[in-house]
Amino acid sequence: MAPLLPFRDINVHVSGSHYSFLSPSSPNSPTLVVDRPSGDLRLHDGKLLGARRISSIAGILGIIRLRLDKYIVVISKARPVGRIRGHMTYKVQETELLPLRERPLHDHDEDTYVALLKSMLKTGPMYFSYSIDITNSFQRQGQADLALPLWKRADDRFFWNRFIQSDLIDLRSGLATTAGYRHSQGPQPGADPYILPVIFGVLEIRPTTIKTTPLTYILITRRSRHRAGTRYFSRGIDEEGHVSNFNETEQTIVLNDSGNGGFGGRLGSDNKEMQVLSYVQTRGSVPVYWAEINTLKYIPKLQVRPIESSVRSAKLHFDEQIQTYGDNYLVNLVNQKGREIRIKEAYEQLVKIVVSSPREGVEADKITDEKLHVIEPKKEKSKYDRLHYVYFDFHNETKGLRWHRAQLLLQQLEQGLRADGYFRGVDYPGDADGRMEVRNRQTGVVRTNCMDCLDRTNVVQSMLGRYMLTRMLIDLGILREGDEISQELEFENLFRNIWADNADIVSKAYSGTGALKTDFTRTGNRTKAGMAQDLSNSCTRYVKNNFLDGPRQDAYDLFLGTYLPSTGGAGSNLIFVDRRPLFIQAMPYFLAASIFFVLVGSFARRDTSTAVWPFRLIMLVFLGIGAATFHFIWSHGTLFVNWPKLNTPPYAVEGYQDALDRVRTNPILGSTVARHERGKSIARLGFMEEGKKRIE
Known part of the structure; x- marks a missing residue:
């Protein structure tokens, strides 16, 4: 029996208790049900009642858990690219995140996570095919077992959405989750057509x-x-x-x-x-x-x-x-x-x-x-x-x-x-x-x-x-x-x-x-x-x-999946908050304001009856402030680099701490920085735990 290929058309239905996915061209195939808000997956024979159809999609990219909620990532629009040996290939054009909570909870980190995902999905060039394995070279395709479903033939290195397909792959393997508990229920080959590999x-x-x-x-x-x-x-x-x-x-x-x-x-x-x-x-x-x-x-x-x-x-x-x-x-x-x-x-x-x-x-x-x-x-x-x-x-x-x-x-x-x-x-x-x-x-x-x-x-x-x-x-x-x-x-x-x-x-x-x-x-x-x-x-x-x-x-x-968000309560232990001392955060603004005033003073017209020396003195003051702030930023550049917040490199943690220590020991600026530190930035910035491991 030939393996089931991924569905080319999927209708999405939604109710207060679940999302359901069903291919209209394969009405005898089981329906994929995602319970809300738990995210538990199951296959159901036939159509579920009490749900309304909201859209048709080109495929399911995967399911991802963030801080407060799970999201189903779907391909809402795909553009044909061309045929390879008769098999049509597609480029992902548009995606959509379907939240499992009916009334989504919001906090700063959750919103940032969603924005990061949307940005990557929008700019990342991703391609797929329903009938040919484009994750493998033609030579490796020639050695593949064509009796296997498409996702099992995929090269793990280039199966780009492999992590967010984990829930569907677990369902296919028989590892179901119900009410937060994992249990084995035997292989579920009916899930194969919902797993779509993307490069x-x-x-x-x-x-x-x-x-x-x-x-x-x-x-x-x-x-x-x-x-x-x-x-x-x-x-x-x-x-x-x-x-x-x-x-x-x-x-x-x-x-x-x-x-x-x-x-x-x-x-x-x-x-x-x-x-x-x-x-x-x-x-x-x-x-x-x-x-x-x-x-x-x-x-x-x-x-x-x-x-x-x-x-x-x-x-x-x-x-x-x-x-x-x-x-x-x-x-x-x-x-x-x-x-x-x-x-x-x-x-x-x-x-x-x-x-x-x-x-x-x-x-x-x-x-x-x-x-x-x-x-x-x-x-x-x-x-x-x-x-x-x-x-x-x-x-x-x-x-x-x-x-x-x-x-x-x-x-x-x-x-x-x-x-x-x-x-x-x-x-x-x-x-x-x-x-x-x-x-x-x-x-x-x-x-x-x-x-x-x-x-x-x-x-x-x-x-x-x-x-x-x-x-x-x-x-x-x-x-x-x-x-x-x-x-x-x-x-x-x-x-x-x-x-x-x-x-x-x-x-x-x-x-x-x-x-x-x-x-x-x-x-x-x-x-x-x-x-x-x-x-x-x-x-x-x-x-x-x-x-x-x-x-x-x-x-x-x-x-x-190289970083897994914690599932703590809303508003606690925020990751994306800038915890640098306020004085350091303000430095780029001082520099920008100084440059602005110097440029305005250089090119703006002034009344001929106005005294020149007070104006020149103000210009010199702003020029001095600009030079000093630029020198500070250039000398402590590590403090102003936009480092990753999730998996901060250990060398970034060390460099940040070294630069901050130099500022603290500065006889002029040290007291100002210490007085304005918010929760002492070492509390969260940049995964200090990794920094400790690196030092040890």
């Missing part, structure tokens, strides 16, 4: 033509739900081996796609077999314990813990990478000079420890002391010897707009790229489940990183994507050996813009702005307009990373 990232599907051959070009980027966060609040690796900003990008072409693939396994256009060719790359933060600490300086303070402390976590990370992808080519693009050299050296020390009997090779030229640095095992003795470290000094090699020198890295990787290949599958004729005959597998992956895994990484990934796409087309006979895809001008424009859009979306999720250097990705050249846009993005990143990213990180932590 966070990029999904582009474009029909196109190359050399008169029609095909579908697809680019999918899946963001991992593990250690997800914002630029300066999520770096490096955690104890479970998850790295920050980990993304899997899959480039695919589908030939002879008539739109019927996967439904009856029919042949493609002109009775030719439908073929799928895909190539996967990954990116992720350097897998050691490191952090960059915001202090309002443009370049944050870098911390790197001893490498020995990272070995266990790094092995967990590489275990998963090798098991999933095979050989790993670790392409490191950080600078070999300045502050980034510490990250470069840490990564190389880690690889030398993990790889048995490492053999190093350095290729030098006249431009840099180290063009390519390669660490390979002498003889394969363990699974970690499937790691191949390649360092490339991207900035030095490409400075002066010498972008063609990035091809030096491609030359170093070319042998491995050809050996590891790409996935190639053909639909089985007449297979109702849409299974594919696998003709070739990808046996290795390129894992690229720079400091942020954004800008340099994007350029290199698009370069590798272009190379592998060319190899695919040559193997298919569409291109001849020696041909370049860039000769196909229409497709070249499509390719460049899709990869540039991919770069921008990945970057916005992490840094808050579009990627840098996308003018090169879009046009193949660096332009003055592109440099100006990069300057604008860099300035915007500075503002967002210091003053706006705290709430963004809180939203990730809340949605992904």
Whole structure:
């Protein structure tokens, strides 16, 4: 019996005692009932009476408990993106939170939680399909058990709404909750169609033509739900081996796609077999314990813990990478000079420890002391010897707009790229489940990183994507050996813009702005307009990373379940209240007022009969106040960074306390700060418990 796929249409009914969800196209399926206000879930045969229909939805994103109430998160509107082997895919356009309490209780924290969730749901690019598993690459799909429901086939790393689907998954597994007590009632397969996996990232599907051959070009980027966060609040690796900003990008072409693939396994256009060719790359933060600490300086303070402390976590990370992808080519693009050299050296020390009997090779030229640095095992003795470290000094090699020198890295990787290949599958004729005959597998992956895994990484990934796409087309006979895809001008424009859009979306999720250097990705050249846009993005990143990213990180932590709100009473132990001393809170307002009065005094007209010196004296006073407040803010920047309130990093707690202690000991300001402290800020700000653990 084929598994039930997620419902494509769901009607929502509501009464004072429950919400009920039922698919009108599957009237014989059980109704999902969510009791109010407890949130207990159950399946009911038939329609419940006494409820009124309030809306039709595209799916249930999940259920989340906040401080005072539970909320059902539903997809109220979805936009079709395109078909993959006949299966339609969708982008989440609008969502809605349905509270379980008939008269919702409000307090400051609850309202903030709801606002954080709505903000993330509104800005986060999320995609789904009712009939194909887009959380997995085509190669992993080919190995999946199609008898399983869609959510059980999903890759746990990219099942973005996995946490808020926990209640539904528990119901399906037979772990029901009634009146607050959990009990087993046996598996409930009727819940399967209500569980809809969603990915966070990029999904582009474009029909196109190359050399008169029609095909579908697809680019999918899946963001991992593990250690997800914002630029300066999520770096490096955690104890479970998850790295920050980990993304899997899959480039695919589908030939002879008539739109019927996967439904009856029919042949493609002109009775030719439908073929799928895909190539996967990954990116992720350097897998050691490191952090960059915001202090309002443009370049944050870098911390790197001893490498020995990272070995266990790094092995967990590489275990998963090798098991999933095979050989790993670790392409490191950080600078070999300045502050980034510490990250470069840490990564190389880690690889030398993990790889048995490492053999190093350095290729030098006249431009840099180290063009390519390669660490390979002498003889394969363990699974970690499937790691191949390649360092490339991207900035030095490409400075002066010498972008063609990035091809030096491609030359170093070319042998491995050809050996590891790409996935190639053909639909089985007449297979109702849409299974594919696998003709070739990808046996290795390129894992690229720079400091942020954004800008340099994007350029290199698009370069590798272009190379592998060319190899695919040559193997298919569409291109001849020696041909370049860039000769196909229409497709070249499509390719460049899709990869540039991919770069921008990945970057916005992490840094808050579009990627840098996308003018090169879009046009193949660096332009003055592109440099100006990069300057604008860099300035915007500075503002967002210091003053706006705290709430963004809180939203990730809340949605992904890395923070669980306490269920205390309304109005008690508020988390989002600013507990800094009032004098410190007022500093930015003093600075803004001083700047305002100085600007008004500089440009406003004044009567010629008015005495000048009192006006100038007032201007000097405000100028002095502005200079003093700016110096104070700049010298104690940690006090003014908008840190995450839910999972405050330990280094932020320590830095905050150090800066506050310096102010307290100041002979002029110390007494003022102590007199105006509200509940002494150490009472709640920033999870002092974590700070204590870190100090111990």
